[in-house]
Amino acid sequence: MTRVHDMGGRFGDGPVKSEAEGAPVFAEDWHARALAVTLACGALGQWNIDTSRHARERLSPKDYTRFSYYEKWISALADLLVEKGVLTRDDLQGKGAAGLHALAERALKAENVAAALAKGGPADREGGPAPLFTPGQAVRARIPADNALVDGGHTRLPQYAAGAQGYILRLHGTHVLPDSSAHGLGEAPEPLYAVRFHASSLWAHAEHPEDEVVLDLWQSYLEPL
Amino acid sequence: MPHDHSDHPHALLPPDPALRVKALETILTEKGLIDPAALEEIIDTYQNRIGPQNGARVVARAWSEPEFKAALLADADPVLADLGYYGRQGEHMVVVENTPQQHNMVVCTLCSCYPWPLLGIPPGWYKSDAYRARAVREPRKVLAEFGVTLPDGAAVRVWDSTAEVRYLVLPMRPGGTEGLSEDELAALVTRDSMIGTGLAKMPGELPS
Structure with missing residues (x-):
């Protein structure tokens, strides 16, 4: 079973409300603060990108739906800080211990921001299993679209593609497997492929017979046909 | 384990x-875990320094130099790194070219993945439930809401950014732009044209 964030193909959301190109990057000051606090906390090194995505996905469906974008970020960040033992519930209520934190020496300094953002966090790795599939090959996406390692765990296989037939478009290399990495089970790198699906194999009422959707899918998400 | 909370700690903070x-x-500041000056630096970076003007320069150069375009489409990472367009949320780039036969469009149905070093922080609509839900199922209706009409016979290919690979659309070069400089061409490249929900502007077209 999927979680509320897995919304590709969902009905009922209404029109997309586009914005002018020159609109402010951050509509509200607190949006910018939420982004900056989240990135700065990531630099403490207590979790990875898969863990932080999963923290947002684990917001209750009610919260995920009613929260705006950066509300999800800041709320999931608070949850993650407590879950990883960086902060206590007392800290969040202003009743925690005073003084510097043991991790304070790892805090991101202003002079290191540019280098940290420029460095990024590449996900490709050496080693891992050999690629099983070649471009053009027909494959089927796993069904159900659940994390195979952890019940209710993080996965990047959207439900709308589960069980559908597609074709390998290209091999991206060997990348960290989020299903493992999000849960402290190691990076478990696997070949990652771009896989193209005919829209008509995903949707009962595809808009056009020639249209396609491409997803990036790890080898263990796929089976040969 | 997923650690689903019945009482999420975030509820202890003000609503x-x-x-x-x-x-x-x-x-976090009182505990020395974050540095307010670092927050200002992060905000300034994405508010003022990194944005779609970066991607527009890449597109304009690809329109101008066939060899650059070929290298960009074949393996974007080293080409973009040479230009300094590498970093967080742009570690693994793929550039996809629009043609009269194929229109490309990018979405992240699971969250909000977006090529930050080339386009900056994504606009609100890109992160909206409506775009995430509908772009994969009815891209043509979404394009129509953006005012985009495709050439007859064009197929739509939607790229759902489900991994750490980030996609940039190389829009078609508008007609009547022969002889324009790279700077003049870059001014025609809109953010939305590099996501695939827009087309490049025609010369003389007013900004949207």
Whole structure:
């Protein structure tokens, strides 16, 4: 079973409300603060990108739906800080211990921001299993679209593609497997492929017979046909 | 384990989102876990320095130099790194070319993945439920809402950014732009044209 964030193909959301190109990057000051606090906390090194995505996905469906974008970020960040033992519930209520934190020496300094953002966090790795599939090959996406390692765990296989037939478009290399990495089970790198699906194999009422959707899918998400 | 909480710790913070951010920022600052000057630096970077003007320069150069375009489409990472367009949320780039036969469009149905070093922070609509839900199922209706009409016979290919690979659309070069400089061409490249929800502007077309 999927979680509320897995919304590709969902009905009922209404029109997309586009914005002018020159609109402010951050509509509200607190949006910018939420982004900056989240990135700065990531630099403490207590979790990875898969863990932080999963923290947002684990917001209750009610919260995920009613929260705006950066509300999800800041709320999931608070949850993650407590879950990883960086902060206590007392800290969040202003009743925690005073003084510097043991991790304070790892805090991101202003002079290191540019280098940290420029460095990024590449996900490709050496080693891992050999690629099983070649471009053009027909494959089927796993069904159900659940994390195979952890019940209710993080996965990047959207439900709308589960069980559908597609074709390998290209091999991206060997990348960290989020299903493992999000849960402290190691990076478990696997070949990652771009896989193209005919829209008509995903949707009962595809808009056009020639249209396609491409997803990036790890080898263990796929089976040969 | 997934650790689903019946009582999420975030509920201990003030419910108003601006106050919630402020409260968490204050707690973290008092403990020395975040540096307010670093926050200002991060905000300044994405507010003022990194944005779609970066991607527009890449597109304009690809329109101008066939060899650059070929290298960009074949393996974008070294080409973009040479230009300094590497970094967080742009570690693994793929550039996809629009043609009269194929229109490309990018979405992240699971969250909000977006090529930050080339386009900056994504606009609100890109992160909206409506775009995430509908772009994969009815891209043509979404394009119509953006005012985009495709050439007859064009197929739509939607790229759902489900991994750490980030996609940039290389829009078609508008007609009547022969002889324009790269700077003049870059001014025609809109953010939306590089996501695939827009087309490049025609010369003389007013900004949207």
